[in-house]
Amino acid sequence: MEDKTCIxxxxxxxxxxxxxxxxxxxxxGKIILIGxxxxxxxxxxxxxxxxxxxxxxxxxxxxxxxxxxxxxDIEVRLGMRVESIDRANKxxxxxxxxxxxxxxxxxxxxxxxxxxxxxxxxxKGIYYLRNIADVERIKSRVIAGNRAVIVxxxxxxxxxxxxxxxxxxxxxxxxxxxxxxxxxxxxxxSAFYRRLHREExxxxxxxxxxxxxxxxxxxxxxxxxxxxxxxxxxxxIIGIGVVPNVELAEAAGLVVDNGIVVDQFAQTSDPxxxxxxxxxxxxxxxxxxxxxxxSVPNATEQAKSAAASLCGKTLVYNALPWFWxxxxxxxxxxxxxxxxxxQVVIRGDHKTSRSFAVFYLRxxxxxxxxxxxxxxxxxxxxxxxxxGQSVDPQRLADEAIVPRDF
Amino acid sequence: xATITYIEHSGETHKIHVENxxxxxxxxxxxxxxxxxxxxxxxxxxxxxxxxxxDAWVSKTGSPSEQESELLDAVPEPTETSRLGCQxxxxxxxxxxxxxxxxxxx
Numbered sequence: 001m002e003d004k005t006c007i008x009x010x011x012x013x014x015x016x017x018x019x020x021x022x023x024x025x026x027x028x029g030k031i032i033l034i035g036x037x038x039x040x041x042x043x044x045x046x047x048x049x050x051x052x053x054x055x056x057x058x059x060x061x062x063x064x065x066x067x068x069x070x071x072x073d074i075e076v077r078l079g080m081r082v083e084s085i086d087r088a089n090k091x092x093x094x095x096x097x098x099x100x101x102x103x104x105x106x107x108x109x110x111x112x113x114x115x116x117x118x119x120x121x122x123x124k125g126i127y128y129l130r131n132i133a134d135v136e137r138i139k140s141r142v143i144a145g146n147r148a149v150i151v152x153x154x155x156x157x158x159x160x161x162x163x164x165x166x167x168x169x170x171x172x173x174x175x176x177x178x179x180x181x182x183x184x185x186x187x188x189x190s191a192f193y194r195r196l197h198r199e200e201x202x203x204x205x206x207x208x209x210x211x212x213x214x215x216x217x218x219x220x221x222x223x224x225x226x227x228x229x230x231x232x233x234x235x236x237i238i239g240i241g242v243v244p245n246v247e248l249a250e251a252a253g254l255v256v257d258n259g260i261v262v263d264q265f266a267q268t269s270d271p272x273x274x275x276x277x278x279x280x281x282x283x284x285x286x287x288x289x290x291x292x293x294x295s296v297p298n299a300t301e302q303a304k305s306a307a308a309s310l311c312g313k314t315l316v317y318n319a320l321p322w323f324w325x326x327x328x329x330x331x332x333x334x335x336x337x338x339x340x341x342x343q344v345v346i347r348g349d350h351k352t353s354r355s356f357a358v359f360y361l362r363x364x365x366x367x368x369x370x371x372x373x374x375x376x377x378x379x380x381x382x383x384x385x386x387x388g389q390s391v392d393p394q395r396l397a398d399e400a401i402v403p404r405d406f
Numbered sequence: 407x408a409t410i411t412y413i414e415h416s417g418e419t420h421k422i423h424v425e426n427x428x429x430x431x432x433x434x435x436x437x438x439x440x441x442x443x444x445x446x447x448x449x450x451x452x453x454x455x456x457x458x459x460x461d462a463w464v465s466k467t468g469s470p471s472e473q474e475s476e477l478l479d480a481v482p483e484p485t486e487t488s489r490l491g492c493q494x495x496x497x498x499x500x501x502x503x504x505x506x507x508x509x510x511x512x
Contacts, residue, residue: 020438021438024438043447045446045447045449046447046449063435063447064435064436065436067436068436068437296445296446296447297445297452300443300445322445322452324446324449324451324452326449326451331451331473333451333452375453375473375476375477375480376476376477376479376480378480379453379477379480379481379512380480382512383482383512403480404479404480
């Protein structure tokens, strides 16, 4: 074995790909994977879905079983936090004082929930939702008939609302913007989700900001809104977005700008350090600008480029962003990014049905598709967006034309 | 436990022991078989674990669900025996199963 060590910080989706990919790319030195949580890297999307509902357990969420890390000779240090990085001496200091030398370093530190600073936020029964421990705490408070208030009408908020409602809780979602998912989707999709949740018995309060929480005996009982309304609550979940975990990188002097800045090879401003996943601010070659994504496929694909870079090879990260969200029995699949669109085309009935697609175009080209129970439209859109082809809006809208013939 | 043969588009062949209860997708991911991505983790959302089941095994692997069929209809080169690896659960009955992987997962 070569006398080289690659340290991967963060036991995340990106890390679960990066570590074995390093071996595939020919890394012969040591690989040490350091994670703060006590778990091997696991799939996060089920947290707000099948893990919250109890359909999945921790074991079934692991991205790869322990045997895979053993097989690829990856040393995994769980429940351990990195305290600082010394780039001059190429060392990593752990919270227990231990100092590890590295030849190469990878940041797979992900993101954490954006916190609110409101009166009463420390009451019991108020949670964020990002990891297994969060959901285990939440699960202990899920009681049919009790009231849950979700602060934030983004994907996490809506998925959690759907799951808690399915478990018999009375759920209210509070959103500051005039519509849910305002940051990421067209008004038609927001209206659909509002209708879907109403049909399923969840109430959504928009243009409402939370000013604080009140409790009894240390436990939350009410959510206070700016308009004076007091929403009764036994359980509160705050889902108002995430912030990238850049502090270690920043303290080490790496270039950071809404994420650790990397190039198309996942390389940071230090030639011995890469980064992958939610934590990176990276160039997107399809959309020709730099961005930060909160997405599993992004973490996985970028990690492959990062592994190649660490082995002195070049593998351009050039994947089309895509996302999904499951709520009730409704599957949303999103291909691409809608920012900058100049035209919206709807296929199917978004006002009364649960199956339609919203296409976003810019200068005649498809740049994004939100597909509600429309897997074919999603699959074909992925290809059309990646190819940068011009599309005929009338054909997109015409249900007589199958997606393959767009 | 079943021995599954994954044949990549290049012809490269992997004979893998997969535990009962795991999916064909997970078996491939655990062994870093490049022709299978499994982006969505197995919730039938992405079709990046497309496999073509060997004709002799089709009766044992069964037929796809509606959601799976719709995804399969839109993969680059669908075949009569196409399935998503995340929807096939390994059991002793599948010992010896052969699947071929497409040129690209999209």
